[in-house]
Amino acid sequence: MKTSEVPEGMRRQWRADRALRPAMRSPGRPQPSRAVQRQFWRLIAAGVTTAEAALAVGVSVPVGSRWFRHAGGMPPLTLTEPTGRYLSFEEREEIAILRAQGRGVRSIARTLGRDPGTISRESRRNAATRSGKLEYRATVAQWKAQEAAKRPKTAxxxxxxxxxxxxxxxxxxxxxxxxxxxxxxxxxxxxxxxxxxxxxxxxxxxxxxxxxxxxxxxxxxxxxxxxxxxxxxxxxxxxxxxxxxxxxxxxxxxxxxxxxxxxRERSRNKPGGHVGAEVVISQRPAEAADRAVPGHWEGDLVIGTGRSAIGTLVERRSRATILVHLPRLDGWGEHPPVKNGPALGGYGAVAMNAALAAAITTLPQQLRKTITWDRGKELSGHAAFTLETGTKVFFADPHSPWQRPTNENTNGLLRQYFPKGTDLSRWSADDLEAVAHTLNNRPRKTLGWKTPAEVFGEALQSLKQAGVATTG
Structure with missing residues (x-):
């Protein structure tokens, strides 16, 4: 039918429906409703990964990743629910179903509790037209309503x-x-x-x-x-x-x-690949926090140049220090490093487990209950370490060095002997033992001017006396 053959009253209605509305591109497959996108960004704000948030709201992972990337990680729409003034996607679905059943405008309006004029305008303005006639589809209607509602401001x-x-x-x-x-x-x-x-x-x-x-x-x-x-x-x-x-x-x-x-929520207590929910610091026994019971340790690495490092262990109650020797492995420096190949620097997961187990198992089981470590990948084999030694490993939160204060303070003291920017692989196990002995025999104000060696020795002595009493 030509436009000239359309009655003037209908043509006036067409002009009214299109007033103040720019030309709209073909949507192809219409985007999910804003309610879906709003739920997606709520999950992102709660710290859920992009892939998990996409699957939770019923869109594909590539679509969710595209939403996140194009928005720069920032919600592009308000997360508050709209008021009931506007038709929701659920109401549009109901309109489509009732129209397919042959219900009239006033009947649909009574069912939805809306004004008949609202239903009439919705059926005309937001109907799909690609078939050559007005055909109401909820997804297309929602997309048209969202596009018409945009009021972009010039930045x-x-x-x-x-x-x-x-x-x-x-x-x-x-x-x-x-x-x-x-x-x-x-x-x-x-x-x-x-x-x-x-x-x-x-x-x-x-x-x-x-x-x-x-x-x-x-x-x-x-x-x-x-x-x-x-x-x-x-x-x-x-x-x-x-x-x-x-x-x-x-x-x-x-x-x-x-x-x-x-x-923000993603960076809070975000576990790495080797850190599960059962080994975060919040799961550590409460007795480790108040320092009343010996046997709880804090650990980390002191890093030097050329992939060199020294492992440090500090007992929370006595401040006793153990330095772990981490020599480079055979083949270091002979060939270019191989991606995903063995770690030859001396503190890969396998080498770290072996060296740490050798150092900690010299102590009685009662004095090696837990170790609180940084988030470094060097202890990614913590499960095998716990099975071998019986010492449970817990990991501090990301970017939270204050959760290992004793170890951080000790590492600062160690820089007097092992300055930053130096090759730490030149020191032997005997050298490290001498430095640890020096630190353990320095009086500490927090220990009432006793030395860590004296306080740790008292703990060992009390264990021996308890063993003798039990035997007798």
């Missing part, structure tokens, strides 16, 4: 060139010496958008944080309200694709250098 950094230049200069400007001479820094490879900022050199830049830029604007332009922007808006301009103000490669100028925002 402040796009509209205000002066503000954008200020932000970009403080974020990515050249490094200069005190005399103003530019310093180029290292030659950097092409930015690929990968989320691995520390694996290669990054371009030296001014690198003010977005929060520093946001607050400094108030000092530099106290009377110019147009020179204001929140730090969150700067992060959005960097992380979210399509914002158009700042190039994505400028994320390399941030301190972390991440190309995507990391949800």
């Amino acid at each position: 402040k950094l796009v509209a205000n060139l002066r503000l954008r230049d200020y932000v970009q200069d403080r974020l990515s400007g050249k490094v200069t010496g005190p005399d103003g001479t530019p310093v180029e820094g290292p030659v950097t490879p092409t930015w690929k958008g990968l989320n691995k900022p520390r694996r290669q050199d990054r371009r030296w830049a001014t690198s003010w944080s977005p929060e520093q830029i946001s607050h400094r604007l108030k000092l530099d332009f106290p009377d110019d309200e147009s020179m204001r922007i929140s730090h969150e808006a700067i992060y959005q301009a960097l992380f979210i694709e399509g914002r158009g103000a700042l190039k994505r490669e400028l994320v390399a100028c941030l301190r972390t250098g991440r190309a995507l925002r990391q949800p």
